[in-house]
Amino acid sequence: MMQRSGTFDFTRLRAQFIKEALSILRDPRSRMVVFVPPLLQLLVFAFAATLEVRNVDIAVHDQDAGRWSHELVTRLDSAQFINEVHHVTSSQELRGLIDRGKVIAALDIPVDFSRAIAAGRSGEVQVLVDGRRSNSGQITVGYLSSIAADVGAEVSSDAVPSAPVVVRNWFNPNLTYRWFIVPGLSGILALFSALLITSLSIARERELGTFDQLLVSPTSTPEIIISKSLPALAIGTGLGLLMMGAAVGLFRIPFSGSFWLLLASLVLFILSVVGIGLMISAISATQQQAILGAFSIGVPAVLMSGFATPVENMPTLLQWLAQGIPLTHFLIIVEGSFLKAMSPGDILASLWPLALIALVSLTMATVFVRGRLQ
Amino acid sequence: MSSAVRTNPSVRAPVAAIRRFDPARLRALVLKESLQAIRDPSTLLIAFVLPTVLLFLFAYAVSLDVSKVRIGVVLESPSASAQALAATFAGTRYLDVTFAHDRREVSEQVVSGRLRGFVVIPQDFERRLAERSGQPLLQVIADGSQPNTANYVANYAQGVVQTWRAGLGAETPSAAVVLNPRYWFNAELESRRALVPGAIAIVMTIIGTMLTALVVAREWERGTMEAVLSTPASVVEILIGKLLPYFALGMLSTLGAAALAVFVFDVPLRGSLAALLLLSAVFMVPALGQGLLISSVTRNQFLAAQIALFSGFLPAFMLSGFLYEIDAMPAPIRAITWLIPARYFVSSLKTVFLAGDVWAAFVPNLLAMGVIGALLFLLAKRATRKNLEA
Numbered sequence: 122m123m124q125r126s127g128t129f130d131f132t133r134l135r136a137q138f139i140k141e142a143l144s145i146l147r148d149p150r151s152r153m154v155v156f157v158p159p160l161l162q163l164l165v166f167a168f169a170a171t172l173e174v175r176n177v178d179i180a181v182h183d184q185d186a187g188r189w190s191h192e193l194v195t196r197l198d199s200a201q202f203i204n205e206v207h208h209v210t211s212s213q214e215l216r217g218l219i220d221r222g223k224v225i226a227a228l229d230i231p232v233d234f235s236r237a238i239a240a241g242r243s244g245e246v247q248v249l250v251d252g253r254r255s256n257s258g259q260i261t262v263g264y265l266s267s268i269a270a271d272v273g274a275e276v277s278s279d280a281v282p283s284a285p286v287v288v289r290n291w292f293n294p295n296l297t298y299r300w301f302i303v304p305g306l307s308g309i310l311a312l313f314s315a316l317l318i319t320s321l322s323i324a325r326e327r328e329l330g331t332f333d334q335l336l337v338s339p340t341s342t343p344e345i346i347i348s349k350s351l352p353a354l355a356i357g358t359g360l361g362l363l364m365m366g367a368a369v370g371l372f373r374i375p376f377s378g379s380f381w382l383l384l385a386s387l388v389l390f391i392l393s394v395v396g397i398g399l400m401i402s403a404i405s406a407t408q409q410q411a412i413l414g415a416f417s418i419g420v421p422a423v424l425m426s427g428f429a430t431p432v433e434n435m436p437t438l439l440q441w442l443a444q445g446i447p448l449t450h451f452l453i454i455v456e457g458s459f460l461k462a463m464s465p466g467d468i469l470a471s472l473w474p475l476a477l478i479a480l481v482s483l484t485m486a487t488v489f490v491r492g493r494l495q
Numbered sequence: 496m497s498s499a500v501r502t503n504p505s506v507r508a509p510v511a512a513i514r515r516f517d518p519a520r521l522r523a524l525v526l527k528e529s530l531q532a533i534r535d536p537s538t539l540l541i542a543f544v545l546p547t548v549l550l551f552l553f554a555y556a557v558s559l560d561v562s563k564v565r566i567g568v569v570l571e572s573p574s575a576s577a578q579a580l581a582a583t584f585a586g587t588r589y590l591d592v593t594f595a596h597d598r599r600e601v602s603e604q605v606v607s608g609r610l611r612g613f614v615v616i617p618q619d620f621e622r623r624l625a626e627r628s629g630q631p632l633l634q635v636i637a638d639g640s641q642p643n644t645a646n647y648v649a650n651y652a653q654g655v656v657q658t659w660r661a662g663l664g665a666e667t668p669s670a671a672v673v674l675n676p677r678y679w680f681n682a683e684l685e686s687r688r689a690l691v692p693g694a695i696a697i698v699m700t701i702i703g704t705m706l707t708a709l710v711v712a713r714e715w716e717r718g719t720m721e722a723v724l725s726t727p728a729s730v731v732e733i734l735i736g737k738l739l740p741y742f743a744l745g746m747l748s749t750l751g752a753a754a755l756a757v758f759v760f761d762v763p764l765r766g767s768l769a770a771l772l773l774l775s776a777v778f779m780v781p782a783l784g785q786g787l788l789i790s791s792v793t794r795n796q797f798l799a800a801q802i803a804l805f806s807g808f809l810p811a812f813m814l815s816g817f818l819y820e821i822d823a824m825p826a827p828i829r830a831i832t833w834l835i836p837a838r839y840f841v842s843s844l845k846t847v848f849l850a851g852d853v854w855a856a857f858v859p860n861l862l863a864m865g866v867i868g869a870l871l872f873l874l875a876k877r878a879t880r881k882n883l884e885a
Contacts, residue, residue: 154798158805166813168825169832172559172643175823193672204822219679221856222842225822226676243673252681253845255689256559256643257820262676263650273671285656286614287631288649291605293639301642313804321797409709410537412800416705417545420808424552429818431644433565433611434558453608460640467607 133340137348144325145318145352155318155356156363159310163364166306167372171298174260176204180218180227182211187235189244192275196268197228202261219251226250226261238276292460300374304455305428307364308390312423312448315357315391316415319398322349323490324411332493342491346483349402350395357391368459378458382468386454389475393447396482403489422446427453450475520728524736532710532740541706542744546698546752553694554760557818559686561647565591567601567613572620580616583659589651605638612637612648632656680765680849688763691756692848693817696840697808698752699775702745703782704789704807705800711737711790712799730879738783745782749775756848766847774843774857777864781836782807784871791878811837839863 146152179197183190197206207224209215215227229247238244248265250258293300326332335345362384368374398415405411423429425439426448432440443449450471457463457471532538568584570577585592593610595601604610615634617623623630635652637645681688714720723733753771756762764771785807793799813819814828815837821829832838839860846853 148795150793151795151798151801154801158801162805162809165828165831166809169813169828170819171823172819173823174820177822189672217855220846220850220853222846238671243671245673245675248674248676250676250678252678252684253689253849254820255678255681255684255686257823258678259684260646262674266674269672269674276671285631285660286633286635286649286653288635288637288652290637290639290645293642293645296639296642296645298642301640317797317800317804321800325797405537407535407537407713408796409535409713412709412796413537413541413706416701416800416804416808417540417548420545421548421552424549425556430557430559431561431641433563434561435556439556456640457606457608461606463606470607 130344134344134348137340137344138351141322141348142352142355145356155314156360159314159360160364160367162310163303163306163367167299167303170302170306172256173298174225174257174264175202177202177226177257177261178205178207178224179203179261180207180209180215180224181230182209182215182227183230184232185230185234189235189238189272189276190230193228193230193246193269193272196271200264200268202264215249219249222251222253224251225254225258226265228265299372300460301456303368303372303374304365304459305452307361307368308387308448308451308455309423309428310364311357311361311387311391312394313419314360315353315394316398316401316419317412318353318356319349319395320401320405320411320415321408322353323399323402323493324405324408327405328407342487345490346399346487349399350392350483353395353398354388354391357394358387361387361391365455374459376459377462378468379465380458382465382472383454383458386451386458386468386472386475389472389479390447390451393475393479393482396479396484396486397447399486400482400489403486403493422448425449444474445478447475447478450478517728517732521732521736524728524732525739528736529740529743532744538706538744542702542748543751545701546748547755549698550691550694550752550755550760553690554687557686557690559643560684561644562589563591564589564612564644564648564651565593565610566648566652567593567595567604567610569595569598569601569613569615571596571618572616574621576624577616577620580620580656580659583662584614584652584655587651587655589647590655602636605636608638610638611641611644612652614652687760688849689845690818691760691762692844693815693841695749695752695756695775695844696778696815696817696837697811698748699745699778699840700782700807700811700837702741702748703779704786705803706744707738707741707783707786708789708793708799708803708807709796710741711787712793712796715790715794716796730876734787738787741786742776742779742783745779746772746775762848764848765851767852770852770857771844771847774840774847774861777861777868778836778840780868781864781871782868784868784875785836788871788875788878791875810835814838815841817841833863834867836864836867 145155181194181197183194194206197203207218209218212229215229218224219227227249229249231245231247234244234246246269248262250262252258290296323332326335369376397418401414401418402411405414425435425443426446427443428448432443432449435443453471454468457467568581570581581594584590593601593604598615601610601613605612613636615636617634620632623632633652633656635649637648639645678684711720714723724730753764757764786803789799789802789806793802811817814832814835817837821832821838824832843857843860846856
């Protein structure tokens with residue numbers, strides 16, 4: 122016990138590293154489970170995660186059947202974002218379709234719609250929107266409004282097209298959601314892999330009883346920490362790189378920043394995750410506790426990191442808390458590196474908090490593990 | 496490894512005779528499993544602490560309602576009307592405005608993420624305003640690296656200019672077609688009301704699939720599963736004994752989450768409690784079945800955790816329509832979502848909380864969850880038998 126604090130031996134470290142790496146990668150099933158599901162998930166979720174509105178169904182109850190309602194319905198039929206327009210004959214039916222979630226919005230065109238327009242007044246259309254889908258509902262209403270404006274332009278050709286502003290989107294001209302999702306998702310999937318692997322590392326030894334053997338061996342605490350961190354660090358970084366490679370090669374997302382700075386950030390990011398994983402592992406008595414602990418930390422961290430929804434939408438207190446999450450800073454770096462050609466100065470602004478978190482979490486992990494050893 | 500369990504065909508018949516269903520034995524098994532579950536602090540963490548944290552985060556942290564967008568306003572024109580428009584931007588509740596006189600000042604802040612976009616009031620603003628030609632009045636630059644926020648930047652900027660122009664009293668012709676949108680079920684348009692009910696599905700997936708997969712995988716890993724199977728207790732009894740406590744835990748957790756949603760997070764429960772409980776109970780069937788299947792196939796806690804994460808939790812989060820619209824996904828992925836039980840549960844939950852008891856929507860969902868659940872249990876049973884014969 123006494124020698125443990127001072128000694129540090131590279132041969133021993135190497136042997137331990139090999140042992141740790143083998144314990145994860147020896148079993149072909151766990152080898153597969155470490156690499157295949159994250160890559161599959163990237164592929165599926167890259168297409169699934171979108172806040173755009175497409176292929177929605179709309180219902181129309183046309184009581185007017187006049188010239189302008191016909192014009193409106195024709196335009197709806199050919200609208201890109203609509204999958205199918207359901208034509209119904211009663212307001213009852215309209216409500217039913219909304220209730221059952223069959224349509225996201227329903228237009229109720231009144232009897233005097235065309236007459237009002239012909240008389241120079243406004244033709245008013247009631248639009249019922251499914252508030253259960255509040256974000257998409259609002260976007261749908263936006264699309265419907267521009268269709269209504271097009272019909273309006275048809276009515277009086279002298280009306281000035283109402284576009285007071287011209288909008289340009291930097292970094293992502295067509296607002297492709299995938300360009301936002303894929304780089305961030307690579308970070309998240311690498312995070313979960315590294316977190317699960319490290320959180321199990323010590324807990325598994327304790328559950329199997331081999332941790333006691335480690336105690337009586339001449340290994341020092343830093344050696345244990347390093348040998349337990351390195352495999353997860355290598356796997357997490359490798360996975361991250363692989364997925365970012367897929368982002369560029371497969372998803373054709375432009376990469377405009379510095380690769381080496383991104384790599385440095387990735388390593389620091391995974392290191393801070395490894396530190397958190399080791400802390401969880403040190404306080405868990407069983408593998409089950411370790412996994413559930415990792416999960417209870419990992420999921421809220423991802424939710425608050427700005428991946429699902431922006432950090433700036435959160436209350437101030439939670440925004441401060443989010444600064445302590447490594448993923449928050451890594452997301453800024455990875456998105457900046459891919460799309461924004463972020464300058465080294467801006468990257469460093471997010472890199473030092475990452476380094477700080479890594480330092481704190483690894484130090485605490487050492488303290489926790491040493492506490493376990495004594 | 497399971498030579499002790501491998502039964503000789505000749506002795507199988509008497510064994511089957513012993514393995515009749517026995518309520519007393521079942522009660523003992525359920526009691527044992529419940530105690531085991533409750534004694535582990537990590538069970539309570541996952542069943543009660545994590546759901547509370549998750550619900551809180553979905554209520555307050557995960558918000559699609561962009562409340563204060565940080566934008567820059569570049570004043571290139573010194574005219575009075577340009578100043579007035581800039582002041583309107585500054586006075587808008589949804590915007591947090593930084594003023595500048597040069598685009599370069601703000602464009603750097605868009606790259607660093609300090610600002611989400613900026614508006615340029617051009618030098619010839621006065622002339623453009625007077626001419627009323629088709630020429631746009633302003634240029635809006637949005638940070639496309641955050642697509643959803645970029646949409647809001649553009650829409651808010653457009654809205655501010657329109658209200659400002661309307662305020663000028665200029666004879667803007669009234670539109671020929673006017674849409675009057677009415678948002679049903681969620682008139683305030685708070686994304687929280689739609690997210691919190693869906694979050695219950697995530698919580699139930701964690702308890703049903705994750706926790707069950709881990710617990711049963713541990714038994715296999717330690718060999719205690721085989722020990723239990725070699726006792727007179729029948730497979731059905733053992734499985735019910737194992738799953739019933741987690742079923743109860745899941746239902747309790749649902750009740751707790753529903754109470755939190757209604758009393759703390761201000762989400763209405765417009766449907767009946769009975770419908771909510773029925774939906775949750777039926778959802779537990781595929782959730783538990785999936786956990787059981789994962790554990791029987793992997794028989795290893797690390798593998799079970801990884802697979803439960805990637806096949807249970809993440810799909811429930813990403814492919815269920817909870818946050819991301821299923822309609823907007825490409826056809827092959829929409830096809831995958833039909834296999835995700837959480838998909839049916841999320842849409843039912845949103846309906847039972849926000850709309851009411853719409854049985855026309857519930858019945859197909861209940862059937863789908865039941866069928867997927869039955870299928871998963873069938874597969875799990877086969878996998879268990881295979882384990883014993885291996």
